Amino acid sequence: MGTNLLDAELVKRVQNGDTAAFDLLVQKYQHKVINLVGRFVSDKSECQDIAQDAFIKSFRAINSFRGDSQFYTWLYRIAANTAKNYLASRARKSPGYTVDVDDAEHFEGESGLKEYANPENLLLTDEIKATVFSAIEKLPDDLKSAITLREIDGLSYEEIAQVMNCPIGTVRSRIFRARDVIDKELRPLLE
């Protein structure tokens, strides 16, 4: 389909004052935006703060979004501009702090930022990846094919139905069942 009905509906709700709908948009696009910012800013600890700024800016400007483009295109443009502005302002700024020679070795730089890439988060992310791939390996072939054709190859339900030679209803059922099985493995990690 590719029309992003979900995004359009959520944006409409946010524009009408439903803040909870914006929470869903953040959850949907947080990792994509962080990855995008990471292409501009090498310091991973700063990426999440810049991504947060980008989301806040997009929330404040969401009434100017008229649906001429896809929401994620608009959001990515804001994120890219936020990252570029951050780099430009950092280049203009002097450090603005003094560091004692004795403390320099332990000084963490200008980021009084939360350290996101801490060992705990790194471990959690590795566990999530391992769990998902392990769960996929254990899936029956029909479910595995359906979920990989959808998620990796990005095929539509209609295309998957042609490839797998089955009705569309079966495709949607297989994709859901595959997600459900993987989710059962994933859930304990994220609770």
Add this chain to the structure above:
Amino acid sequence: MKELDEKLSLLLDDYADEDIDAVLDEVTADVNLQYRMRRYQMIGEVIRHELPEAIDTDFHHEVMTKIRDQAQSSATTATESAAPLAPTPLTARTWFRPFAGVAVAASVALVTIAMWQPLQQDTDPLDGELANADQQKIQQLGQQLQGSAVQASSRVQSGGMRWKLKNESPVLQQKLNAYLVNHTEYSNSMQGLIPQARVAGFDAQQ
């Protein structure tokens, strides 16, 4: 519940049916459904190798907390120069559009009326002068006729284009006809009509 989970799966793939509103209402009201939706989303990100090297499960909480905090601080300071943090509903920003349209239409009408009045004023004085000139001529003619046997003031009426004589007098009628031929171009009742046509018209009415 399984049915709702399957609808979530469809929603993520943009295969939502007509009850997308009902599903979203349930999702926004139920944290567990939100978590499930996020895990479904995450499964796809892992498969596509789009997951960052370190994820922060509180990321969206922090974003929403900052948004609420900034909304509260901007509400308390209430500075007009500051941009409003919370997006105002579209209806609030567009309510004035019909009024703006009416205001523009009213302005155009006002300008039209203002232009029309000077135009009328341009034409009316001339007509008035010509009418006064006619009246003066008539009065002069009346005075000239006072010497004759007929009382002009009681016999001559200036209504319309015809001279009406109570008692027919060829001499007086001849004078009046001559007067009309000589002064017909000053008449204000049929502007633009050539004098010959006016004379012909007068003769036709005799």
